[in-house]
Amino acid sequence: xxxxxxxxxxxxxxxxxxxxxxxxxxxxxxxxxxxxxxxxxxxxxxxxxxxxxxxxxxxxxxxxxxxxxxxxxxxxxxxxxxxxxxxxxxxxxxxxxxxxxxxxxxxxxxxxxxxxxxxxxxxxxxxxxxxxxxxxxxxxxxxxxxxxxxxxxxxxxxxxxxxxxxxxxxxxxxxxxxxxxxxxxxxxxxxxxxxxxxxxxxxx
Amino acid sequence: xxxxxxxxxxxxxxxxxxxxxxxxxxxxxxxxxxxxxxxxxxxxxxxxxxxxxxxxxxxxxxxxxxxxxxxxxxxxxxxxxxxxxxxxxxxxxxxxxxxxxxxxxxxxxxxxxxxxxxxxxxxxxxxxxxxxxxxxxxxxxxxxxxxxxxxxxxxxxxxxxxxxxxxxxxxxxxxxxxxxxxxxxxxxxxxxxxxxxxxxxxxxxxxxxxxxxxxxxxxxxxxxxxxxxxxxxxxxxxxxxxxxxxxxxxxxxxxxxxxxxxxxxxxxxxxxxxxxxxxxxxxxxxxxxxxx
Numbered sequence: 001x002x003x004x005x006x007x008x009x010x011x012x013x014x015x016x017x018x019x020x021x022x023x024x025x026x027x028x029x030x031x032x033x034x035x036x037x038x039x040x041x042x043x044x045x046x047x048x049x050x051x052x053x054x055x056x057x058x059x060x061x062x063x064x065x066x067x068x069x070x071x072x073x074x075x076x077x078x079x080x081x082x083x084x085x086x087x088x089x090x091x092x093x094x095x096x097x098x099x100x101x102x103x104x105x106x107x108x109x110x111x112x113x114x115x116x117x118x119x120x121x122x123x124x125x126x127x128x129x130x131x132x133x134x135x136x137x138x139x140x141x142x143x144x145x146x147x148x149x150x151x152x153x154x155x156x157x158x159x160x161x162x163x164x165x166x167x168x169x170x171x172x173x174x175x176x177x178x179x180x181x182x183x184x185x186x187x188x189x190x191x192x193x194x195x196x197x198x199x200x201x202x203x204x
Numbered sequence: 205x206x207x208x209x210x211x212x213x214x215x216x217x218x219x220x221x222x223x224x225x226x227x228x229x230x231x232x233x234x235x236x237x238x239x240x241x242x243x244x245x246x247x248x249x250x251x252x253x254x255x256x257x258x259x260x261x262x263x264x265x266x267x268x269x270x271x272x273x274x275x276x277x278x279x280x281x282x283x284x285x286x287x288x289x290x291x292x293x294x295x296x297x298x299x300x301x302x303x304x305x306x307x308x309x310x311x312x313x314x315x316x317x318x319x320x321x322x323x324x325x326x327x328x329x330x331x332x333x334x335x336x337x338x339x340x341x342x343x344x345x346x347x348x349x350x351x352x353x354x355x356x357x358x359x360x361x362x363x364x365x366x367x368x369x370x371x372x373x374x375x376x377x378x379x380x381x382x383x384x385x386x387x388x389x390x391x392x393x394x395x396x397x398x399x400x401x402x403x404x405x406x407x408x409x410x411x412x413x414x415x416x417x418x419x420x421x422x423x424x425x426x427x428x429x430x431x432x433x434x435x436x437x438x439x440x441x442x443x444x445x446x447x448x449x450x451x452x453x454x455x456x457x458x459x460x461x462x463x464x465x466x467x468x469x470x471x472x473x474x475x476x477x478x479x480x481x482x483x484x485x486x487x488x489x490x491x492x493x494x495x496x
Contacts, residue, residue, distance in 0.1 A: 030228060065219055150424040153423045
C-alpha cells in the first residue's frame with residue numbers, strides 16, 4: 001500500500017517541549033488578553049512554516065486543534081508548507097468559510113476582510129466568534145493608539161502600522177456589537193498584544 | 205515507583221487544556237459571561253472544586269507558586285487535598301503566603317491582602333448562574349442574559365427587603381460586570397464583593413459540574429446590585445476583634461473553643477492572621493492559637 005506523504009518531508013518541528021512551551025505561550029496570551037495593549041514576549045523559538053512568523057506559529061500550536069476550524073487569508077490559502085504544518089501538528093480543520101471559523105490567520109493585514117465577515121457569535125452565545133491571529137511586522141510600544149477598557153488601569157498605548165487605514169473605524173463597529181464581536185491577537189516576530197472586543201481604541 | 209509519571213503535567217491531557225484555554229480567553233474577552241466548556245471528570249467529587257481545578261491545571265506552569273484556600277484558610281480539608289493534588293501531579297511549589305503566590309485557588313474567599321497584577325485568582329464555583337434559583341430553565345436564563353433582562357434579580361433583592369427589612373443575601377451576592385452581565389461571584393461572602401471591583405489581578409471562575417468558565421479582567425468595574433434607598437453594604441461585626449491577632453476590619457470566623465460555651469472570633473484569612481501575629485499584634489485569646 002502506498003502511504004501518502006506529500007509535503008510531510010517539509011514539515012518543520014513543533015515545540016521542543018510541547019507541554020511546557022504551550023503553557024508558557026498560553027500564559028503570555030492570557031496576560032495579553034487580560035491587559036489589552038500590553039506587549040508580551042514569546043520566548044519559545046520555532047522553525048515557523050513560511051510565511052508565518054514565530055509568534056503566529058506559537059499561538060497556533062498553543063490554541064488550535066481538531067475542535068477549532070482555522071481560516072487562512074488569501075496570502076496563505078495556497079501555502080502548502082504552512083497547511084501541512086497545521087494539519088500535522090494541530091489536526092485543525094482548515095476552512096474556507098470565515099463566518100464559521102474559530103480562528104482566522106491573517107498574514108496580510110492590509111487586505112484583511114472586514115471584521116464583520118467573521119463569526120461574531122450570537123446574543124445568546126457571544127463566545128461562538130472568531131479569534132483573529134494577525135501577523136504584523138512590528139507592534140510599537142507607546143504608539144499612536146490609545147487603548148482603554150477592562151484590563152487597563154488608565155491607558156495603554158500601542159500601534160501597529162501594518163493594519164489598514166480603516167481598522168480603527170472597523171474596530172469601533174466591532175466594539176458596538178458587544179457582547180458579540182471578534183477578538184484579535186497581534187503577532188510580531190517574538191511579541192504579541194491582544195485586542196479583546198471590549199477594548200476601546202482611539203487615535204491619539 | 206514514582207507517582208508523578210502516571211500523569212501528564214497538572215493531570216489534564218493537552219487537548220483538554222487547549223479546550224479550556226480557548227474558553228478562558230473568551231471568558232476574559234466577554235467579562236462576566238459564562239462560557240460553556242467540556243468539563244472533564246476529575247479524580248475528586250463534584251463540589252470539591254473540579255471547575256477551579258481544571259482552570260488552575262490549564263493555566264499553571266512549572267514556575268508558578270500555588271496557594272490554595274478553603275474559605276480563608278490554607279489548612280482546611282479542601283485546601284489541603286487540592287494543594288496535594290497539584291504538588292503530586294504538577295510538582296509545583298506551593299505556599300500559604302498570599303504575597304508569594306502567582307496563582308491562588310479559592311473556595312470562596314478573597315484574601316484580605318490586596319492582590320497584584322502578577323497574580324491570578326481562581327474561584328471554585330458550584331452554581332455559576334445567578335438567575336438559576338429564580339428561573340430553572342437554561343434556555344430562559346440564557347435569553348435573559350442575551351436581552352440584559354435582569355428585573356427578576358432586583359425582585360429577589362426587593363423580596364429580601366420586604367421579608368427581612370434589609371437585603372439578607374450575605375453570600376453569592378449578585379454583581380454586574382462592566383455594566384453588562386449579572387454574575388454570581390461564587391458563594392463568596394459579600395464582604396469580599398468590593399475587592400472584585402477594579403482588582404489588579406485577573407479573576408477566573410470555574411464551575412465543573414455546571415460546565416462553565418467566566419472571568420473578570422483586571423481593573424474592571426464590578427458593582428454589587430442594590431437600590432438607591434437600600435444601598436449595598438458588607439457584613440459588620442461591631443466591637444469584635446480577632447482573638448488571636450486583634451484585627452478588626454476583616455472577615456471573621458466564629459470558633460467554639462470548649463464544651464462550656466466558650467467561643468472566639470478570629471480572622472477567616474489564616475495567612476493574614478499569622479502575618480499579623482508574627483508582626484507582634486496580639487488579641488485577647490492568643491492561647492487559643494494552637495486550638496484553632
